[in-house]
Amino acid sequence: MAAAIYSLYIINKSGGLIYYKDYGSAGRMDTNDSLRVASLWHSMHAISQQLSPVSGCSGIELLQADTFDLHCYQSLTGTKFFVVCEPGTQHMESLLKYIYELYTDYVLKNPFYEMEMPIRCELFDINLTQAVQKDRVAFLGR
Amino acid sequence: MIGVGKMKQYTNVLDKPLTKGKQEVSLSAFAFLFSELVQYNQTQVDNIGELERRLEDAGYAVGARVLELLCHRDKGNRRETRLLGILSFVHSTVWKVLFGKVADSLEKGTEHEDEYMISEKELLVNRFISIPKDMGTFNCGAFVAGIVRGVLDGAGFPAVVTAHFVPVEGQQRPRTTILIKFAEEVLHREARLG
Numbered sequence: 001m002a003a004a005i006y007s008l009y010i011i012n013k014s015g016g017l018i019y020y021k022d023y024g025s026a027g028r029m030d031t032n033d034s035l036r037v038a039s040l041w042h043s044m045h046a047i048s049q050q051l052s053p054v055s056g057c058s059g060i061e062l063l064q065a066d067t068f069d070l071h072c073y074q075s076l077t078g079t080k081f082f083v084v085c086e087p088g089t090q091h092m093e094s095l096l097k098y099i100y101e102l103y104t105d106y107v108l109k110n111p112f113y114e115m116e117m118p119i120r121c122e123l124f125d126i127n128l129t130q131a132v133q134k135d136r137v138a139f140l141g142r
Numbered sequence: 143m144i145g146v147g148k149m150k151q152y153t154n155v156l157d158k159p160l161t162k163g164k165q166e167v168s169l170s171a172f173a174f175l176f177s178e179l180v181q182y183n184q185t186q187v188d189n190i191g192e193l194e195r196r197l198e199d200a201g202y203a204v205g206a207r208v209l210e211l212l213c214h215r216d217k218g219n220r221r222e223t224r225l226l227g228i229l230s231f232v233h234s235t236v237w238k239v240l241f242g243k244v245a246d247s248l249e250k251g252t253e254h255e256d257e258y259m260i261s262e263k264e265l266l267v268n269r270f271i272s273i274p275k276d277m278g279t280f281n282c283g284a285f286v287a288g289i290v291r292g293v294l295d296g297a298g299f300p301a302v303v304t305a306h307f308v309p310v311e312g313q314q315r316p317r318t319t320i321l322i323k324f325a326e327e328v329l330h331r332e333a334r335l336g
Contacts, residue, residue, distance in 0.1 A: 109173040109270035111180035112277070121272040126314060 004086030005132055006068060009034070010103065012116045013078030015042030019119040023132065041082065045072065061093075075100055091137050102127050160215045166242070173270050180271075180282060190280045198288035198303075205292020208236055221297050225324070225332045228297050232290055233260055240289070241266045246317075256329050258322045260290070261308070265318040281305045283318045290320055300325040 007029070010019035017038035022028050029037070045059040063070040069089060072082040073096035081096050081103070106124040107113050113121060131137075152158045183196045212235055213221045222228040233248040237260075251257030265283050273280055283305030291303040301324045307316040 106270055106272065109170070109177050110272055111177040111184070111282075112272070112274050120274065123270065123272045123315075 004089045006084040006086070008083050008099070009038050010119065011038045011042055011080045014116070015039045016116065018117065021128070041072070042080065045074070045080065071096060073097060073100060095131065095137050098131055099128065102131065160211065176267055190277055194280060194284040197282065197284040198291065201285040201288020202292040205289040206296045208239065208289065209293045209296040212236065212239060224335065225299065225328065228294065228299055229258055232293055236293055254323070256324045260320040260322070261317055263317050264315070268318060279307065281307055281318060283320065287320050290322065294322070299328050301328070
């Protein structure tokens with residue numbers, strides 16, 4: 001059983017969706033919708049950086065809504081990882097960092113992966129499935 | 143890498159002592175280098191068999207050198223002359239130097255007399271690699287198979303060495319088996335030696 005996560009997105013530096021996975025039934029979307037959400041988030045993230053009153057802002061990290069929380073992590077190369085989860089879910093920052101770690105290991109070190117293209121790597125899927133298990137997420141937060 | 147700064151720098155590689163010293167290198171650095179090796183070779187070929195052959199050739203050169211080094215360092219310039227001797231040399235000594243551990247198992251093929259198998263639950267070179275579905279049974283362990291062939295060939299045991307994925311029951315990931323098929327002359331000689 002996955003922790004209270006609804007879905008996970010990874011978008012490349014130009015806003016293209018390269019990985020999408022949904023967990024559980026709530027908030028399930030078809031392919032077109034997920035692509036739309038990804039590029040929408042990419043633009044919002046970019047706009048937020050410019051609108052921010054604080055200088056050196058790196059973009060939205062958390063969006064809280066009535067029915068969901070959206071946590072976002074942007075890597076140094078501009079790849080964005082974000083999860084949509086139940087409001088108030090804990091340890092999402094560390095989960096995103098861990099997912100980034102998995103991405104650098106099992107995607108970037110895989111000779112058959114083409115940069116900026118959709119991720120199709122068996123080892124990444126296997127390790128990701130383990131990472132989003134409820135007890136594992138709590139462990140990451142420690 | 144830890145301890146690199148402390149190492150004495152030799153201008154001539156031949157002055158360097160052959161004793162072990164610190165042997166570990168960064169796994170990430172190796173993984174990226176190996177990934178580039180595979181990607182480069184992929185641009186040079188038009189089919190998977192060819193890619194496998196090129197990786198094997200790259201490994202062969204490593205194997206030939208490893209044999210020379212280890213015979214000198216560990217065995218006082220002697221090398222194994224018997225079949226089982228050289229196999230356990232590959233399985234333990236070579237594996238330990240290259241991968242930091244002995245191989246998981248060394249078995250004799252059940253169907254053919256001239257076949258031996260070295261199996262590894264998770265081969266180091268395959269640690270981060272997922273083979274795309276359209277590449278079928280391709281295995282990057284071909285590089286390791288090449289190393290084994292290099293060692294065996296250099297020691298006077300010509301063989302055909304291939305790497306295969308073998309599914310394991312109850313495991314999500316298959317293990318890698320390095321299949322060694324010795325040339326006829328090797329078995330004849332072995333029989334003569336008794």
